[in-house]
C-alpha cells in the first residue's frame with residue numbers, strides 16, 4: 001500500500017492524524033527551520049519527542065521537516081534541529097539545503113534523509129545526484145509534473161518518490177518564489193513563511209472584505225463570498241488591457257487547491273511510494289477529515305477498487321479544487 | 332435549529348417581549364473565572380501564543396447580544412456593551428455556531444474563513460496564534476464549565492447534552508472517531 005504522509009502543526013493535530021489512519025506524520029520545530037513557521041504552530045523539543053513516542057506506539061512514523069535554507073553564519077540552528085530530530089526518534093528528516101544534507105549525511109549517518117519539495121528536484125539527474133551524494137532515500141516531487149513524467153522519472157531513479165495529493169498549491173517551482181520576499185522581505189525558503197500573518201491586514205471597506213499584504217491590496221471580496229489565503233500568487237489584480245480599460249483577474253493562479261483523489265491509482269502505477277497531504281497550518285478538524293478520506297482512498301487503490309468521491313471541497317482554498325499539473329490542465 | 336436573535340427577546344403567547352440588557356459586570360466576572368480556569372488547565376495556550384497573548388481580541392458573536400473582549404495575558408474575558416467599542420488589536424466576527432464548531436474541531440477555522448463565515452480584521456498574527464493555541468488545547472467547553480461547577484457538574488453535563496441536541500450547537504468536544512454530524516449522544 002502507498003504510504004499516506006499527513007500534516008501536523010500541533011501535537012493535537014498529530015494525534016488526530018494518527019487516529020485517522022496516517023501511516024506517517026510530518027511536522028517541524030517551532031522556529032525558522034521549517035517551512036510553516038506560523039504563530040502558535042509547531043513543536044518544541046519535548047512535544048516532538050512525545051509526538052514521536054505517541055505515533056510509534058500506534059505504528060505510525062514521524063518525519064521532521066527541516067526544510068528552509070540556513071543563513072550563512074547561522075547554521076547552528078539548523079544543525080541543532082537535525083540532531084534533535086534524531087534524538088527525538090524521528091524516522092526521517094526532510095531537508096532541502098545541500099549544505100544541510102551534507103552535514104546530516106556526515107554527522108548523522110543513521111538518520112534517514114528525505115529531499116523536501118523545497119529543493120525542487122524535478123528530473124532524474126537532480127534526484128540521482130542527491131541520492132548518490134547524500135544517501136537520500138526519498139524525494140518529494142515538486143507539483144509541476146504530469147503523472148506520465150513522474151512514471152518516466154521513477155524508471156530512472158532508485159529512490160522512493162512522494163507526491164502531493166491534497167491541499168494548498170504553491171504555483172512556482174518550489175523554493176524558487178520571490179513574491180513573498182518582494183512584498184514583505186520574508187520568504188518560505190529563508191524564514192519558513194509565505195505571506196506571513198504579521199504583514200497581512202484584513203479590513204472591511206464599503207461592505208467588501210479587503211486583504212492587504214505589505215503595501216499591496218491583493219483581494220477585494222464581497223462580504224460572505226469565498227476568500228483565498230492572502231498569498232500574492234493567488235491575488236486578484238487589475239491591470240489595463242490593450243485599450244487602457246481596467247481588467248481584473250487572478251494574474252498568477254486561480255485560488256484553488258489540489259485534490260488528486262481520482263489520480264491515486266495512476267500515481268500508484270507510476271511507481272509513487274508515498275502520498276502527501278499539505279496543511280500543517282490547518283486545524284485538527286481538517287487533518288482528521290482529510291486523512292480519513294485519503295486513508296480510505298489509498299486502501300481502495302490497493303485493492304483495485306474505484307476511488308471514493310471526494311467530499312472535501314469545503315476544506316479547500318477558494319472552495320474549488322484542481323488536479324494541478326498532474327493532468328496538464330494547468331493554466 | 333434554534334436561532335438566537337441579536338436583539339434578545341422571548342416569545343410569549345405569540346408576542347415578542349424584549350429582554351432587559353444582561354447585567355454585564357457579573358457576567359464578565361463569570362467569564363473571566365472560566366477563562367482563568369481554562370488557562371490553568373491548559374498552560375500551553377499562553378505558551379503557544381507567546382507575545383501575541385498580550386493582544387486584545389474583540390470577539391463579535393453576530394447572534395449574541397453583546398461582544399466579548401478577550402485579553403489572554405491578563406486572563407480576562409469581558410462582556411462589553413454592543414455600542415461601546417473598546418480599544419482592541421484585532422476583531423473576529425462570526426456566528427456562535429461557527430465559533431463553537433471551531434473550538435470543538437468540528438469545523439476547520441480556515442475553511443470557515445474561506446467561506447466568509449468568519450471575518451477578521453486588525454493584527455492577523457494574533458488571530459492565527461490564538462486559533463492554533465486553542466486548537467492544540469483540545470478544549471471541551473462543557474467539561475471546562477462542569478469541572479468548575481463542583482457537585483453541579485454531572486447535572487450540567489446532562490443539561491449541555493440536552494441543549495446540544497435541541498440547538499444543534501457544538502457544546503462539547505467530540506472524541507476522535509465520533510461522527511461530527513451526530514448530536515444524538
Ligand code: SF4
Nearest residue numbers: 170171172177194233
Ligand atoms: S507566493 Fe504563492 S507561489 Fe510563491 S511561495 Fe507563496 S504560495 Fe508559493
